[in-house]
Every structure is written in C-alpha cells, then in structure tokens.
Amino acid sequence: MNAPAAAPATTAVAVAQSLAVRCVEFEGGPDDAALALRTLTSALTVSSGPAHPRPVSEAAPGHASVALPLGGTAMVSVTPAAPGRWAATVTVTDPGSASDEDVDALLAVVDRLPLTGREVDQIRRDLPITGAVAALAGPGALEGLAVVAAIHHMRDFAGLLHALIECGADPAQMTIIDKGYPYRMRERVDGWLECQGVALVDYPQRALGIAAHLDRAKAAGMRTLVMDDGGYVLPVVLDRFPERPGEIVGVVEQTTSGIWRLADHHPLPVPVFSVAESQLKSAVEAPHVAAAALSSVMAHLPDETWAGRPALVIGYGRLGRQTAAQLRDTHRMRVAVHDLSAAALVTAHQDGHRVGRDLGALIAEHRPLLVMGCAGHGSLLAEHAAAFQASAYLASVTSRDHEFPLTGWARSARRVVDHEPVGHTYVMDDDVELCVLGDGLPVNFHHRESLPTRVIDLVFAALLLGGLTLAEPGQGGHGPGVNVPLVDQILGASPALATYLDLYAEEPSSLSAGSGAGGVRRLVTAAPDGLPDHTRSAWTYGRRPR
Ligand SMILES: NC(=O)c1ccc[n+]([C@@H]2O[C@H](COP(=O)([O-])OP(=O)(O)OC[C@H]3O[C@@H](n4cnc5c(N)ncnc54)[C@H](O)[C@@H]3O)[C@@H](O)[C@H]2O)c1
Structure with a gap:
C-alpha cells in the first residue's frame, strides 16, 4: 500500500485556528477510497448549483481542494489509516461568508459518507x-x-x-x-x-x-x-x-x-x-438486547463501580428477566424487581430476586443505584421521583422515550443538567440526582450498534x-x-x-462429513480480497509490525 500523501500544511493551520474539521474512518479498497473522495467533493459543491460551477482541484493523490458555494475553500482527503481502512477528512480551510451553522452543515457530509461496497x-x-x-x-x-x-x-x-x-x-x-x-x-x-x-x-x-x-x-x-x-x-x-x-x-x-x-x-x-x-424471536433476542443495554450503560459510565450495589428492574417480561439475571450474575449487583403482574413477581422471586408490589416503597427501601426500565408502558410516574432517597442512573431497554416521565421530572426538578452524550440529569430539591442515560431512549441504540x-x-x-x-x-x-x-x-x-x-451448531455429523457450512467456521475477521498480505514478523512490545 502506498504511504499516505502528506496533507498540505494549510490544513493543520486551519485546524488549529477554527477546528472546522471532521473525520470518519471506513473500510474499503482503493476504489472505495476514490469513490469516497468524489462523493465528498461533490457533496460539498452540490449546493452551488449548475449555474455557478466551482472548480475542484486534486491537490495531491487522495486530496482535493474544493471551492465552497458561499465562497471560501475546503480540503477533502481520503488517506490510508490501516490495511483496508481509510480516513476521510473534510477541513474547511476558509469558510468564506459561511456562518458557523453553515460550516457545521458542510462538515456533516463526512458523517453521511455512504457505507462502502466492502x-x-x-x-x-x-x-x-x-x-x-x-x-x-x-x-x-x-x-x-x-x-x-x-x-x-x-x-x-x-x-x-x-x-x-x-x-x-x-x-x-x-x-x-x-x-x-x-x-x-x-x-x-x-x-x-x-x-x-x-x-x-x-x-x-x-x-x-x-x-x-x-x-x-x-x-x-x-x-x-x-x-x-x-x-x-x-x-x-x-x-x-x-x-x-x-x-x-x-x-x-x-x-x-x-x-x-x-x-x-x-x-x-x-x-x-x-x-x-x-417463539423464534423469544429464543434468540432477549439475552442479547439485555447484554447490549447493560454494556451501553457500563460504557457510558466507565468510572462507576457496580458490584455489590443495588439495581432495580421494572417490568419482568422477556427483556426484564434477562436484564435482572445479567445484572446479578455478570455485574454482581443486588437486584430488586417490580412488575404489575403478580405472576411475573412470583417468577422473579423464584429466580432469587427481591420483589416489591409497591414501586414507591421498593425504591425507597432498596435505594437503587441503577434502574432499568423494561416495561415498555412507562415504568415510572412523575411522583416516583420523591421515592428516591439516593441518586440513581436510569436506563430504558424498551421503545422511544416512553419509559420515564421526563416532562414531569423536568417540571419538578431544581436543575436539568446536560451530560451529552451520556444523557441528562434532573437535580431534585433534596439534591437527589436522577441521571437519565441516553435521554430516555433505549440505551442499546445510544451511539451503539445494539x-x-x-x-x-x-x-x-x-x-x-x-x-x-x-x-x-x-x-x-x-x-x-x-x-x-x-x-x-x-x-x-x-x-x-x-x-x-x-x-x-457444529454438530458432530456435519463436522465429520466435512461438508456444508458447519464444516467451515468463518470468522468475522476473514480478509476480503485486495488486502495486503501481513508481514510474518512477530509483534514486539511498543511497536506494531508493518
Ligand atoms: N430496545 C430493544 O432493542 C428492544 C428489543 C425488543 C423489545 N423491545 C421493547 O421492549 C418492551 C418490552 O418487551 P418484552 O418483550 O420484554 O415485553 P413483555 O411483555 O415480555 O414484558 C413486559 C413486562 O412489563 C410488565 N409491565 C407492563 N407495564 C408495566 C408497568 N407500568 N410497571 C411495571 N411492569 C409493567 C408486564 O407485566 C410484563 O411482565 C417492548 O416495548 C418491546 O417493543 C425493545
């Protein structure tokens, strides 16, 4: 693979001055890289319209200088980042008469780079x-x-x-x-x-x-x-x-x-x-959704400590049951469960969890650090805020922002603090903080792929x-x-x-037959055609082999 062409010096200067730069990495071959360069340059110039064609010049291989619709220029570059990976960058080197919002819209073309063929x-x-x-x-x-x-x-x-x-x-x-x-x-x-x-x-x-x-x-x-x-x-x-x-x-x-x-x-x-x-969906999905939601919670709060601390699961259906089990067995939290259905509560009790029919009393006594909303119908009401004697994180595993009464809490909170991209916090009069992760949307989708x-x-x-x-x-x-x-x-x-x-399933019969898909295990890391052969030199401390 060719060494990356050096970006023009002006790029770095503009970055330092205006920070008007955005980058995305993608997978592909040289054709995908060339297409990405063309896509980005045309997306930046398209609003100038056919009556005012603007020159686009190739500054160096993998780089193009683009005249912007409102005057000024941008630099587009698509350069190798790793074998089979590329970095696409747009830098607005001169915004012309573009406002900050216009510049943001120009940079957004990078976010919208289409998935590549590869x-x-x-x-x-x-x-x-x-x-x-x-x-x-x-x-x-x-x-x-x-x-x-x-x-x-x-x-x-x-x-x-x-x-x-x-x-x-x-x-x-x-x-x-x-x-x-x-x-x-x-x-x-x-x-x-x-x-x-x-x-x-x-x-x-x-x-x-x-x-x-x-x-x-x-x-x-x-x-x-x-x-x-x-x-x-x-x-x-x-x-x-x-x-x-x-x-x-x-x-x-x-x-x-x-x-x-x-x-x-x-x-x-x-x-x-x-x-x-x-039956098929029940068999496959719930454990993975619960794992994705909990992994999102932990990833958004990497400095928190969870083991031994109290968690509350509201709604003990397909998702709630899996979430409670993983909170206890994987994250070693003490789990309490609330559900409107007595049968669900009996199941939760038999599964070894603390249960409560009165949600307010359960919150007050269990003092959850983490509340997982798994009901789908709105698990908490505005008045439940008063039951929290200690601050808590709240995360939805269900749909849209239906799980928590955000409007009611916004009305009664002393302050609402934005913690983008983690979520936001309602600070109540008694200084209890209710931090709603992912702004109340299902956390397994919050800046994640679920x-x-x-x-x-x-x-x-x-x-x-x-x-x-x-x-x-x-x-x-x-x-x-x-x-x-x-x-x-x-x-x-x-x-x-x-x-x-x-x-x-890798059943013995299909493995011994040596035929069929079961006989050939395919890794997700399988190299597509066109990637360079890796050097055989061993990895050494502090240096990646090239
Ligand atoms: N985020 C995702 O990726 C994802 C994936 C699958 C399903 N879902 C959504 O999650 C929700 C739950 O799905 P499920 O399959 O676990 O449903 P389910 O019917 O199996 O379980 C829901 C449970 O919540 C209880 N419940 C309902 N309202 C309640 C309330 N106000 N208070 C306490 N408990 C209450 C019910 O009694 C039931 O036990 C649905 O909205 C579903 O569409 C989201």
Whole structure:
C-alpha cells in the first residue's frame, strides 16, 4: 500500500485556528477510497448549483481542494489509516461568508459518507441466513410490492434492504422511516440509503411520508408491504387514513410495542405477521438486547463501580428477566424487581430476586443505584421521583422515550443538567440526582450498534419470511389480524432454522462429513480480497509490525 500523501500544511493551520474539521474512518479498497473522495467533493459543491460551477482541484493523490458555494475553500482527503481502512477528512480551510451553522452543515457530509461496497459485502456475509432465504425466494417474490420499512438504521439494515431488493422489491418504490435514534452509524447508513434511491422520511413527518408513499404506490398500480419495528405505520394509517388500509397487503411486525399499539384497533383489517411474539424471536433476542443495554450503560459510565450495589428492574417480561439475571450474575449487583403482574413477581422471586408490589416503597427501601426500565408502558410516574432517597442512573431497554416521565421530572426538578452524550440529569430539591442515560431512549441504540449482526440474522430472516409469506397469493393462510401459532408454524418449518444449525451448531455429523457450512467456521475477521498480505514478523512490545 502506498504511504499516505502528506496533507498540505494549510490544513493543520486551519485546524488549529477554527477546528472546522471532521473525520470518519471506513473500510474499503482503493476504489472505495476514490469513490469516497468524489462523493465528498461533490457533496460539498452540490449546493452551488449548475449555474455557478466551482472548480475542484486534486491537490495531491487522495486530496482535493474544493471551492465552497458561499465562497471560501475546503480540503477533502481520503488517506490510508490501516490495511483496508481509510480516513476521510473534510477541513474547511476558509469558510468564506459561511456562518458557523453553515460550516457545521458542510462538515456533516463526512458523517453521511455512504457505507462502502466492502462494508456492505461484509454485513451481507454476516447475514448468511437472511441471504439464503432471499436466494431461495428469488427475484420475483416481492415484485410489484411497494415496501415501507421502519427498521432501526444500524449497519445491519443495509443487509436486510439488500435481501428485500434481491427478492424483487424496487428501491424506487420504497419508503424508509428513520426513527431518529442516535445509532453509532446512523448517518452513514442514511447516506447509503439515499444512494439506493429510496424515499427517506424522518419520524416526525411519518404520517405525511406514509400518505405520499401510498399515493406513489397507487399511481404505479402497486400495493404496499409494511416491514415495521414498533407500530410506526399501520396505527397511523388506521387513525389518519381509515379509508386506505385496503392498499396494504400486510404488515410484518418485529417488536412487542408494535403489537401493543394495535390493541385499540381490533379487529385488524390486514394480516399482521407477528415476528415480535414468535417463539423464534423469544429464543434468540432477549439475552442479547439485555447484554447490549447493560454494556451501553457500563460504557457510558466507565468510572462507576457496580458490584455489590443495588439495581432495580421494572417490568419482568422477556427483556426484564434477562436484564435482572445479567445484572446479578455478570455485574454482581443486588437486584430488586417490580412488575404489575403478580405472576411475573412470583417468577422473579423464584429466580432469587427481591420483589416489591409497591414501586414507591421498593425504591425507597432498596435505594437503587441503577434502574432499568423494561416495561415498555412507562415504568415510572412523575411522583416516583420523591421515592428516591439516593441518586440513581436510569436506563430504558424498551421503545422511544416512553419509559420515564421526563416532562414531569423536568417540571419538578431544581436543575436539568446536560451530560451529552451520556444523557441528562434532573437535580431534585433534596439534591437527589436522577441521571437519565441516553435521554430516555433505549440505551442499546445510544451511539451503539445494539446486537451483533450474526445474532440479528435469524430475526431478519424471520422478517423476510413474513414478508414473503404475505406476498404469496394465499398469504400462507394468514388472514387479517395476528396469528402467532401460524407464524410459529411457518417459521418453524422454514429452512432458516436448519441453516442456523448448519452454520453454528457444529454438530458432530456435519463436522465429520466435512461438508456444508458447519464444516467451515468463518470468522468475522476473514480478509476480503485486495488486502495486503501481513508481514510474518512477530509483534514486539511498543511497536506494531508493518
Ligand atoms: N430496545 C430493544 O432493542 C428492544 C428489543 C425488543 C423489545 N423491545 C421493547 O421492549 C418492551 C418490552 O418487551 P418484552 O418483550 O420484554 O415485553 P413483555 O411483555 O415480555 O414484558 C413486559 C413486562 O412489563 C410488565 N409491565 C407492563 N407495564 C408495566 C408497568 N407500568 N410497571 C411495571 N411492569 C409493567 C408486564 O407485566 C410484563 O411482565 C417492548 O416495548 C418491546 O417493543 C425493545
């Protein structure tokens, strides 16, 4: 690999003077690097419009100087950072008449650098079950359907979208709702989505976006398939456009809150394929979500000490039970549990946790340092603030900011302190601090990627199978409404589970046969083509081998 070209001296000077610089690292080959340079330079100049073309000059290999729309210049560079990794940097060397906000908008083009081909290939390699389902279905399976998807904008979504396209869904007829959570890679995923030609809609504008989607699909003579994660689409259609559910072939719902949101709308006029309540999802997801949420808490508070200290879990369902177990067994905390359901409390008690039916009394007596909201319906009320005798961190593991009464606490707090990116704290009159991590949004998504790609694979495969089923002429026998036993039957009979076992179970029979995916264990670090061969010299203290 060539040595990185030296950046022009002016770059460093401008950095020191204005700090108007932003950088992102990405994976790829030289072609991806060249494309990144072109993408960034054109994104910086695009607003100058065709009537005022601005010169872009190659300053040195991997660097370009860009004349900005409002006067001034920027330097773009894409230079090697490590084998197969590149650093893309934009430095506004002269802002011209741009305001600080304009400069920030210019720098944001780096955040939105689309995922590279190599990165998407790697994501797809880590979703082999989803890929196998798509390959089996073939390119005609979703042809003629306009897809609306409200799936989390993490890197793995690129793999699911690819699978939908492979099954015949046309990106030009797709609408993607961006939930707005601050996922670690959200901007780059959105940049990639834009390149696919889909319509991107922000969460607050979702009703307008859904109406525009239905209009577009109708004009093209297509019906709509919804891939939802939290009831973002069908409840809106039923409330706002009650004459239009007939334009929807069906809904695949990934999460429990999406099913809850439909509770007021029964009988449902369209099939809702509930992956959320399926045995497959219960078997796979909850331990990983709990682990991702707790790892996010610990990562955002690296200097806190947890072992031996009190934690409270509110809501002892699928997620709450796993969260409580990991708090005790992995983080060695003393766990108390509250749930509205007596059966859930008995289960928690049998699991060895302290339980309490009166949440206020439990908070006052247990004095939790950490509260994990796992109820999904709003676990704490504004008046519970008074029960806290000692300061506490609070983290949601569920959906949006529904878990804690943020508005009520903001009203009664003496001060509200911003701890971005950790969250914010309500300082109450008695000096008790309630620090809400991730601003009350689910912590496993807070500047994180949540679940490992290979873990979400089975869930994505189930979503895809749901979409494929609802796209069939007879919809696999799934009539309007929710039919969990049928969903379990369809998923249980699908090749997805066998593919999972082939890949990961490493059963003696498949290993001794030496064939099939089970015989070849693939690491996530597998080198793609084009990476330089590593030197064989040993690692020595204080120096990486080159
Ligand atoms: N963050 C994520 O990645 C993620 C992943 C999966 C599910 N979810 C969401 O998490 C939520 C919970 O999912 P689940 O599968 O554990 O649900 P679940 O139905 O298995 O468990 C919820 C539990 O909370 C209890 N509960 C409800 N309201 C309560 C309240 N006000 N006070 C105390 N207890 C209450 C219920 O009795 C039940 O035991 C849902 O909103 C789901 O959509 C989030």
